Amino acid sequence: MYTNHSDRSARAAPEGSVPASYVRLLFEYLARQGHDAGALLGLAVPVGATAEAAYPASQWRAMLERAADHLHDPTLGLRIGATITAAHLGPLGYVLLSSSSVPAAIERYIRYQRLVHDVSPVRCLQHNGQVVLEWDAESRSVGLLVNQCGLAAVIQFARNVTGEAIAPEAVHFVESPPDDATPYRDFFGCPVRFAQDATRIILPASLLSLPLRLADPALAAMLEQQVQAGFAALPTKDPFEQDVRQRISRHLLQGEPGLRHLAAELNTSGRTLRRLLSQHGWSYRALLDDTRKHLAEDYLRDSRLALPEVALLLGYSEQSAFNRAFLRWFNLTPRHWRLRNPDPTSHSN
Structure with missing residues (x-):
């Protein structure tokens, strides 16, 4: 993690x-x-x-x-x-x-x-x-x-x-x-x-x-909406990182993209891409994982997508692999996360 x-x-x-x-x-x-x-x-x-x-x-x-x-x-x-x-x-x-x-x-x-x-x-x-x-x-x-x-x-x-x-x-x-x-x-x-x-x-x-003195996951989730709004107001995103994230996103439907494949798209070597990512505070595996994590939140908010479809969109060949990753990210199953964060465009749960 x-x-x-x-x-x-x-x-x-x-x-x-x-x-x-x-x-x-x-x-x-x-x-x-x-x-x-x-x-x-x-x-x-x-x-x-x-x-x-x-x-x-x-x-x-x-x-x-x-x-x-x-x-x-x-x-x-x-x-x-x-x-x-x-x-x-x-x-x-x-x-x-x-x-x-x-x-x-x-x-x-x-x-x-x-x-x-x-x-x-x-x-x-x-x-x-x-x-x-x-x-x-x-x-x-x-x-x-x-x-x-x-x-x-x-x-x-x-x-x-x-x-x-x-x-x-x-x-x-x-x-x-x-x-x-x-x-x-x-x-x-x-x-x-x-x-x-x-x-x-x-x-x-x-x-x-160690336990936290005032743990209250429901309160944390509610307040995090305010935090996200403040975070979104911060200055412009890093163009290089965003480019790599977008390339990862485009390839996920075909499975997990490899570092060398993305490096070739960027006309550079895997070693150079790894070094550039490190300069921006990332390893490739960490950026791939974080990109999947944020995409998972977006996909799960769309009630039209079934959980197996979300797993495929994120490049997981098996639903169980997606479930394990999601538990690691949020300490919740995708199903329970979706119940707590219903699609605002849907009247169903």
């Missing part, structure tokens, strides 16, 4: 951005320290956390650096991230909070990451009994304070939704080692390494079986 998986169905401007919720975290923290955040940062207090209220990553970095200098605190990002709550993330925060399981929350976090931190795409891998959240090379450009805040927010949110004092097995930063790494080890509760090849959080696989 978690092999090189990241949702990059839309690509931001090259610089990336963060939502107003992160800036609000900084304002709240400065206020608690007795500082006038507006005067210090030269900004009005942010009032929302929508995509429209996003701040360029460079501006967010400058705000953190200015505040850190003023407070003489090189680990300010850790302290800001540690204050995050569901309310700061708006509808997405409550969707994650009420998800049915940790895997479901992780999948939603990855799918909608751009609403949380649209700077570099995140991938989730499962390897040697560990779950690894990994951000790509773009994370190098934002600076240590920004990465501190982002990683601290992820761990703090995981602690909030599970009610457990979750400690990763290791945390990796791409930046050079600080003079004192003690605050990092104190917060994360694990070894923290610097000058690494990627920004990572390495978690024990046992995390996946």
